[in-house]
Amino acid sequence: MTGAKILAFGGYQPDKVVTNDDLAKLVDTNDEWIRSRVGIESRRVAADDETVTDMAEAAGAKALAASGLAPSAIDLVIVATCSPLVPMPSVSAIVAHRLGIVAPGAFDLNAACAGFCYAMDTASNAIAAGSARNVLVIGSEKMTSWVDWTDRSTCIIFADGAGAVVVGPTGGDEPTGIGPVxxxxxxxxxxxxxxxxxxxxxxxxxxxxxxxxxxxxxxxxxxxxxxxxxxxxxxxxxxxxxxxxxxxxxxxxxxxxxxxxxxxxxxxxxxxxxxxxxxxxxxxxxxxxxxxxxxxxxxxxxxxxxxxxxxxxxx
CATH class of the missing domain: 3.40.47.10 (Thiolase/Chalcone synthase)
Incomplete structure (x- = not known):
């Protein structure tokens, strides 16, 4: 069986920065209170018209470019997400199409904050079993779509963004680069x-x-x-x-x-x-x-x- 390894990374964050002082205008909080409890100084928030799919595409494009692979070399796309606004169509299929990846296997995976690690193991197993050659794995979330901005326990924590990796096979006697989950x-x-x-x-x-x-x-x-x-x-x-x-x-x-x-x-x-x-x-x-x-x-x-x-x- 072939092993799997990470070939490249890619990340994307929205432009809008929301500071703790900004949140203090919305709820009863302040910069010191937030830093002392959760360690956050600022977070990124997606634009109203910016979607989980848009962010997944941006991160996936960076990872694909960094890997040096052509879109045709990718035959499986997995998007880990728990925050799409609609359950279908899948984020993964639309992202694959936008990136020029033709007819890959594509599915979304929801294990919430553990989703990326679940997706990584799924990609590794697909390569080991011969079901895929190279896999694009993306985690993308617009958590602020589900945040109540008057709820101090959540609005100070959650934010938006996407990250991606390209996973490919190991060569020759090279040990696997993704360990057992x-x-x-x-x-x-x-x-x-x-x-x-x-x-x-x-x-x-x-x-x-x-x-x-x-x-x-x-x-x-x-x-x-x-x-x-x-x-x-x-x-x-x-x-x-x-x-x-x-x-x-x-x-x-x-x-x-x-x-x-x-x-x-x-x-x-x-x-x-x-x-x-x-x-x-x-x-x-x-x-x-x-x-x-x-x-x-x-x-x-x-x-x-x-x-x-x-x-x-x-x-």
Whole structure:
């Protein structure tokens, strides 16, 4: 069986920046309160006419260009998203068409904030099984479409954006570049993050999610390392879902991963759900914070409650 690896990254953020001071004009909050609780200084918000599909296309185009592959080389497109305004047509099929990818397999995947890691494993397995040669994996979210801007518990956190990777086969005796996934769910806590009805707003029990993430996710990450044959000391980049800076730092401490190796995209990007991991990867690559050929640890977790972790090799 053929292994799989990441070939390239791509990221996209909307132009509009919303600061904590901007939010203080809408709800009872202030810059210090937001920074101390979730670590966010600013976030990006999509324009009214900017869609999940538009952002997925922008990120996917960057990843495809960076990979050096022609659109004809892509035969599967997976878009992880939980925030499209309509359930069909799928975001993936429209994005593929816009990018000039002819007749690929295409589907959307919803595992909320863990969606990108689920999609990565799906892409890796498709390549290993011979069902696909090269896969475009995108996480794209317009979370602000589902935010109640008078609800302080959610409007200070969520934001919009997209991130993408191209996944291709390993060559010869090259080891696989996408390690075994460790995934699962806690459906008994599914009511902690919800959207009620087709026009409802997002609601979450922030304290319950915080306790769950900071206690349950470190063992998942450790198991992903074990299955990949590495230790946390070997990890050169830890890229967890950018849910809350306090959660990110708490998990990193439990794993013993130094702060400088930990993604902190949430500070200026906010929580973009399934887009947060690929967007953070793209940002770290741009900043020169990724070391090619070394192991990076990905960890997604969120509504469902669903989670997934895997070790990947930095391209």
């Amino acid at each position: 460790v995934w699962g769910s806690a459906g008994d806590q599914g009511n902690k993050i919800t959207v009620t009805g087709r026009t409802g707003s997002m609601r979450q029990d922030g304290q319950a999610v915080f306790r769950w993430a900071t206690t349950a996710m470190a063992p998942v990450a450790l198991e992903a390392c074990r299955r990949a044959g590495v230790t946390p000391a070997d990890i050169t980049a830890f890229v967890p879902h950018q849910a809350n800076l306090r959660i990110v730092e708490a998990i990193a401490r439990r794993l013993g991963i130094p702060r400088e190796r930990v993604a902190d995209d949430i500070v200026h990007a906010g929580n973009t759900s399934s887009a947060s991991i690929p967007l953070a990867l793209s940002r770290m690559a741009e900043q020169g914070r990724l070391q090619p050929g070394t192991p990076a640890l990905l960890l997604g977790f969120g509504a469902g409650l669903s989670y997934a972790a895997q070790v990947v090799t930095v391209p």
